[in-house]
Every structure is written in C-alpha cells, then in structure tokens.
Amino acid sequence: MTKKLLNIVVFSGAGMSAESGIPTFRDSNGLWENYSIHEVATPQAWKHDPDLVTKFYNQRRKNILESIPNEAHLEISRFESINPITVITQNIDDLHERSGSTRVLHLHGNIMQSKSSGPDTEKAYYDINSWELKSTDKCPDGYRLRPHVVWFGEEVYELSNAAKIIKEADILIVIGTSLQVYPASGLIHETNPDCKRYIIDPKCEEMIVPSDFVKVNSSASAGIKTVLENIKKVLTKG
Numbered sequence: 001m002t003k004k005l006l007n008i009v010v011f012s013g014a015g016m017s018a019e020s021g022i023p024t025f026r027d028s029n030g031l032w033e034n035y036s037i038h039e040v041a042t043p044q045a046w047k048h049d050p051d052l053v054t055k056f057y058n059q060r061r062k063n064i065l066e067s068i069p070n071e072a073h074l075e076i077s078r079f080e081s082i083n084p085i086t087v088i089t090q091n092i093d094d095l096h097e098r099s100g101s102t103r104v105l106h107l108h109g110n111i112m113q114s115k116s117s118g119p120d121t122e123k124a125y126y127d128i129n130s131w132e133l134k135s136t137d138k139c140p141d142g143y144r145l146r147p148h149v150v151w152f153g154e155e156v157y158e159l160s161n162a163a164k165i166i167k168e169a170d171i172l173i174v175i176g177t178s179l180q181v182y183p184a185s186g187l188i189h190e191t192n193p194d195c196k197r198y199i200i201d202p203k204c205e206e207m208i209v210p211s212d213f214v215k216v217n218s219s220a221s222a223g224i225k226t227v228l229e230n231i232k233k234v235l236t237k238g
C-alpha cells in the first residue's frame, strides 16, 4: 500500500547554522565584526561605501566556505528519503544545499551569488566561485556587482512564493529564528488552520507565538531529531 506523503515545511533562521560556527545576528548583539547593520547591510551603506560592504560580505563568505553543514541540516536532508521537505530559509549561507536538501528557497538571498547594483537588481544572479567578490566585477550591463543579499529596507521578492508554500503545509517546523525580522517573521501566520506547528529554539519559551505551537526548547540538531522522529512514527503508522 502506498503511504500518503505529508507537506512538510522547515522555516529556518540564523540559529540553524549556529552549530556550524556561523554567528547568529542576535548573539552578536546586532554587530558583525564591530560593524553596525546600518554601515554594511542597507542600500544607503552600499551607496556610501561599496568597498566596505563588499569587504564585509567577503569576510562572511569566507567564514561560510570554511563551515560545514551541521547535524540539523543533515537530519533534514536525510529525511527526504522518507518524505520531501521544503526549506524556506532566512539564511544567506548555502549549508542547506550543501547538506543535500533539494528544495530550498532563500528569502534573504544567497551570499554565494552576486547581482547588478544597477536599477534592475533581480534580472540575473551570478555565481561567486571563491570567497572574494572584487570591486572590478561587473554585470553585462556594466554595473558593479553587489552580493545577492536582501538588505534591511529592501523588498523581499520571494515573500509571496514563501507564503504560498507555507499555506499548503501540513507541518511547519520553525527553527533558530528570533522572529524579529519583518516581513519574514509574519510567514508563521500564513498556515492553514489544520497545520501542525513546531518551534525549535533554546529561547522559544520567551517567544510570543500562537498557543498551538509546540515549543521545543533545544538546539537545532537535538530539536529537529526529536520532531522528525515523531513525524516518522506518524508516517509509518500510515
């Protein structure tokens, strides 16, 4: 007898990659390497000092390239052999893909790609094949290339695609996000009324989420193991 597959969606944030050694935003008090977000992660910052912004993201890319997927990324990708999982991530790292997950939507961009800094930023994305984006790298239209990252104050182009995916979820698993960054955080409210919802985070007890959320007060790797084991039992019971 063929078993019915579930529509499982993981919504991940910076805490997902913490065990891979990539600092979260909150844990660094909103500072990365002593830079404030306004100096390096806004369109104004790029206008003011594109070399500083490029250097900042080159350092982040170097750190990400030196990191490897952790057990939480791997648990999710391995589960695809039992039931597909769609990952919607706020992370700009590529650790979900490197762990083997095949359905990954990046809400805030992908640091391993660049795009035009001209008027048509979303026309095309270009792979960056090393840690370094150079100040001389240009798109075919002649504009300087910038990291493919959604900065504070910019439109989140993938938001409606993400909302569509979440609306169809039977199970939503939120992992490692403080739910402080809008509009991404609003996505947890897009589920249908029958969707089973989990939140995995060592600080989840302090978080304000709808009362039906099952709070798993744990690291990403331990929490996802427990949650996926429970889902596996339901799936194999048929």
Ligand SMILES: NC(=O)c1ccc[n+]([C@@H]2O[C@H](COP(=O)([O-])OP(=O)(O)OC[C@H]3O[C@@H](n4cnc5c(N)ncnc54)[C@H](O)[C@@H]3O)[C@@H](O)[C@H]2O)c1
Pocket (backbone or CB within 6 Å): 012, 013, 014, 015, 016, 017, 018, 019, 022, 023, 024, 025, 026, 027, 090, 091, 092, 093, 108, 175, 176, 177, 178, 179, 180, 181, 200, 201, 202, 203, 218, 219, 220, 221
């Ligand atoms: N890896 C990355 O790509 C990366 C890293 C830092 C920030 N960012 C960006 O900055 C923004 C920050 O928002 P956010 O909500 O994703 O992150 P956040 O820094 O605001 O929150 C991180 C959350 O992860 C939790 N956490 C810490 N360690 C954990 C662990 N081991 N397991 C599970 N959870 C853990 C924290 O308690 C916190 O709730 C996002 O838009 C993201 O794109 C990305």
